[in-house]
Amino acid sequence: xxxxxxxxxxxxxxxxxxxxxxxxxxxxxxxxxxxxxxxxxxxxxxxxxxxxxxxxxxxxxxxxxxxxxxxxxxxxxxxxxxxxxxxxxxxxxxxxxxxxxxxxxxxxxxxxxxxxxxxxxxxxxxxxxxxxxxxxxxxxxxxxxxxxxxxxxxxxxxxxxxxxxxxxxxxxxxxxxxxxxxxxxxxxxxxxxxxxxxxxxxxxxxxxxxxxxxxxxxxxxxxxxxxxxxxxxxxxxxxxxxxxxxxxxxxxxxxxxxxxxxxxxxxxxxxxxxxxxxxxxxxxxxxxxxxxxxxxxxxxxxxxxxxxxxxxxxxxxxxxxx
Numbered sequence: 001x002x003x004x005x006x007x008x009x010x011x012x013x014x015x016x017x018x019x020x021x022x023x024x025x026x027x028x029x030x031x032x033x034x035x036x037x038x039x040x041x042x043x044x045x046x047x048x049x050x051x052x053x054x055x056x057x058x059x060x061x062x063x064x065x066x067x068x069x070x071x072x073x074x075x076x077x078x079x080x081x082x083x084x085x086x087x088x089x090x091x092x093x094x095x096x097x098x099x100x101x102x103x104x105x106x107x108x109x110x111x112x113x114x115x116x117x118x119x120x121x122x123x124x125x126x127x128x129x130x131x132x133x134x135x136x137x138x139x140x141x142x143x144x145x146x147x148x149x150x151x152x153x154x155x156x157x158x159x160x161x162x163x164x165x166x167x168x169x170x171x172x173x174x175x176x177x178x179x180x181x182x183x184x185x186x187x188x189x190x191x192x193x194x195x196x197x198x199x200x201x202x203x204x205x206x207x208x209x210x211x212x213x214x215x216x217x218x219x220x221x222x223x224x225x226x227x228x229x230x231x232x233x234x235x236x237x238x239x240x241x242x243x244x245x246x247x248x249x250x251x252x253x254x255x256x257x258x259x260x261x262x263x264x265x266x267x268x269x270x271x272x273x274x275x276x277x278x279x280x281x282x283x284x285x286x287x288x289x290x291x292x293x294x295x296x297x298x299x300x301x302x303x304x305x306x307x308x309x310x311x312x313x314x315x316x317x318x319x320x321x322x
Contacts, residue, residue, distance in 0.1 A: 015202050027080045029089060032058050032104075038095035039063060042157060045108050046149050053117070057150055058083060060102035062095065074302045075146070075152065075188070076295060077122065078175035079106025085292045087166040090299065097303030100166075101158045105150060122169065122176035124209070125201045132171050139179050146180075147187045156201035166190035168298040170291045172197050174226075175205060178265075183211045186219035190308075192301075194227040194294030195287055196262060203257040206265065214249040218274040225278055225301070225308055226266045227294040229285035266302075278309035 034040040039060045046055045058079060064072060076082035083104045094100065109115040119136050126137030145262030154160065161162075181191050197241045198206055258264065263279045270277035282293050299316040301308040 007211070026110045027084060027112050030083045031091060031111050032083060035086070036088060036091055036100070038091045039102070039190065044157075046145060046153070048145070053109035055145065055150070056106050057153070057220070058102075058104040058106070059103070059154065059157060060086075060091070062099035062101065064095065064099060066253045067098070067161065069163070070159040070161035072098060073158070073160050073166065074100045074299060075103040075105055075151075075154075075165070075167045076298075077105055077167070077169035077176065078113060078118060078291070079104030081106075082168070082292060082295045083237050084112060085295050086299075090296060094299060094303045097300075098305070100164075100299070100302035101154070102299070103150075103154050103161060105146065106108060115251070118172055122172040123200060124179040125204055138177060139176055140183070142176070143180055143184055143187075147184055153189070156268065163189055163212040164302070165299065166192060167197075168192040168194065168293055168300055169293060170194040170289065173199070175200055178205055179209065181222060182213040185213070187198060188222075189220065190223045190302075192227065192294065192298040193226050194298075195229060195232060195290045197227065198261045199254045203261070206257060206261065210265070210268070214268065214272050221276075222276045223276045224266070224269050224299075225280060227264050227280045227282070227290065227297060228262045229287060229290040229293075230281050231286040232281035232290065234244065242274065276278075280309065294320055 005296070029038075032043075039062055042059045042061065044057055046057065047053065056079070081104070086102070107117050116135075120138040121142035122139060123136040124139040126135075151165075155162075160245070165188045167177055167180065167190075168174075169192070174193040176197065177191050177193040178196055179189060196205075225268075263281075266277045266279040269275050280297070282290060285293055
């Protein structure tokens with residue numbers, strides 16, 4: 001167990017601490033394009049009814065024999081970006097545990113991050129868009145695609161233990177994870193919300209959606225892990241010269257919710273019978289590097305359930321008390 005934890009600590013912090021993701025970066029070659037003794041990769045594409053939206057799903061299926069009840073499965077939003085954070089060594093580490101099926105839910109293009117598409121799919125409400133970033137408020141429609149079309153195809157292609165299906169998302173993806181928990185709580189058993197954009201729409205998800213979830217009967221037991229970087233609440237420099245006004249506006253939006261909103265949310269979720277919640281904070285990481293740290297933490301937690309709320313080097317974990 002100590003070796004397993006040490007291996008995770010190394011891989012989680014391999015990325016530069018303060019590097020921010022490049023939204024124009026292409027995905028390039030990944031572990032899905034190279035032979036692996038531990039995983040085989042497959043893919044399929046799902047289109048919207050009008051054919052204008054296409055999601056590409058890459059599957060990493062363990063080569064080992066499936067357990068009696070089937071494999072655990074980890075669904076990963078921003079699938080292209082998530083896939084780029086996996087390497088041969090991580091696949092080997094997963095194979096030494098309860099190797100999960102990896103489901104990378106991305107878009108049918110070569111962008112690492114498709115900003116317009118993810119803003120449309122991961123946001124539960126439409127708000128004014130002065131920056132012209134594209135449509136938003138499509139979470140309900142994307143939830144139907146994910147649960148009613150993508151999940152069934154995954155289950156046909158791999159033997160899945162439905163009691164160990166998990167969903168991970170970062171930033172707006174983390175917001176979507178929470179919204180899906182509130183609206184389709186029976187879709188997954190385990191939920192990883194990394195750096196959730198709780199500020200969206202003035203903190204809407206902290207209001208009626210959360211309150212409705214807390215007061216209504218739970219559809220199935222849920223294990224919720226909220227992950228956040230300790231430096232995410234600090235002021236961020238503008239992406240490029242001339243963006244000072246936009247950066248200031250974004251800081252104002254983020255400041256609309258308390259600095260400890262994610263931790264307090266985990267505490268409130270834990271108070272609901274049937275929910276097990278914990279908060280994990282990576283003290284030295286900002287928003288961008290949290291994508292890498294959290295996606296790898298989620299994968300390791302599926303391979304070794306004891307790691308779901310276990311603190312590693314440079315990290316604090318707080319299982320919530322009832």
